[in-house]
Amino acid sequence: MIRWNVVLAGGIGSRFWPLSTPARPKQLLPLVTDAPMLRDTLDRLRPSAPPERTLVLTNAELRDAILALEPTLPPENVVAEPRPAGTCAALAWAASLIARRDGPEAVMVCTHADWAIGDVPQFRDTLDRAAETAATTHALVTVGIVPSRPDTGFGYIQPGTAIESAPGAAGEVRRVARFVEKPDQARATQMVADGFLWNSGIFAWRVGDLLEEIAALTPEVQPALVAAGTNLERFFADVQSIAIDVGVLERSARVLVLAGQFGWDDVGTWAALHRVRQHDGQDNAMSGPTYALAASGNVVHAEGTQVVLYGVNDLVVVAREGLVMVTTREHAANLKTLLDAMPAEVREP
The missing domain is CATH 3.90.550.10 (Spore Coat Polysaccharide Biosynthesis Protein SpsA; Chain A)
Structure with missing residues (x-):
């Protein structure tokens, strides 16, 4: 064959x-x-x-x-x-x-x-x-x-x-x-x-x-x-x-x-990363320079900037130089609504 x-x-x-x-x-x-x-x-x-x-x-x-x-x-x-x-x-x-x-x-x-x-x-x-x-x-x-x-x-x-x-x-x-x-x-x-x-x-x-x-x-x-x-x-x-x-x-x-x-x-949404990434001791799936205290169930992806979480649960936080996006795991599947409503200069910086 x-x-x-x-x-x-x-x-x-x-x-x-x-x-x-x-x-x-x-x-x-x-x-x-x-x-x-x-x-x-x-x-x-x-x-x-x-x-x-x-x-x-x-x-x-x-x-x-x-x-x-x-x-x-x-x-x-x-x-x-x-x-x-x-x-x-x-x-x-x-x-x-x-x-x-x-x-x-x-x-x-x-x-x-x-x-x-x-x-x-x-x-x-x-x-x-x-x-x-x-x-x-x-x-x-x-x-x-x-x-x-x-x-x-x-x-x-x-x-x-x-x-x-x-x-x-x-x-x-x-x-x-x-x-x-x-x-x-x-x-x-x-x-x-x-x-x-x-x-x-x-x-x-x-x-x-x-x-x-x-x-x-x-x-x-x-x-x-x-x-x-x-x-x-x-x-x-x-x-x-x-x-x-x-x-x-x-x-x-x-x-x-x-x-x-x-x-x-x-892997269709940011929230999906909670299923496939390794978790820390608080059930967070984090990548990049991050720190969490009294926070659980979050998905964090940081590039070029530090992200600190305190006392929050089930969030999606995506940070890159000059821009941070925060939503919930529930809403992460519907980012199209956000992108359609957002000014072009923010959506495509």
């Missing part, structure tokens, strides 16, 4: 304002460890495919920064999208590129650059099994995370009937019965009790199988893919924006799910 790793590393991470900027988005920030999140992602994937079989899909503005972060990547393997067009367009282009280089039987394993992973060996083992399943069944395989809580911020997958002929333990690989968009709290609680899985965005498939399904099911992408040939600019100029889940997976009868349990977290 020829395996490629494909990392989605676009976007600017506006929910990590004021640290995340278009020139330095969250995937290039040291939010979970002392290394940028993309650096951690590439290190996790490195044993399974060499740099010449690793693609990073990103914004045109970030190409140089990513090559500086990972100089072993061939420049042509950092795919700079001229404009955002959704995950379906990005992954379709990646599949066509891989097919041209290594043929339709090559397997691509897709991850995102902004995750925290607790058990890296188990993560790698799960991705290996997903790749093997895709290679042997010609299915589109997604990894569903066994939930640790009813979370309204994630989509969910309902596993269906078991595929006994798939690699691994009996019943481990199942058909996807349905995808469910982000639910309310009551529904999330019930789905966790019923055995639903979180929709992680981890995928594995033979590139030829994905391209077949796009040709049959995704008119938003297929005409542009055919017309563009090898011209990336033309493809992104013509393609319609759509997510891979909506454009392919929800329309396909060839989707399987493999359950994964390896401490996965989609």
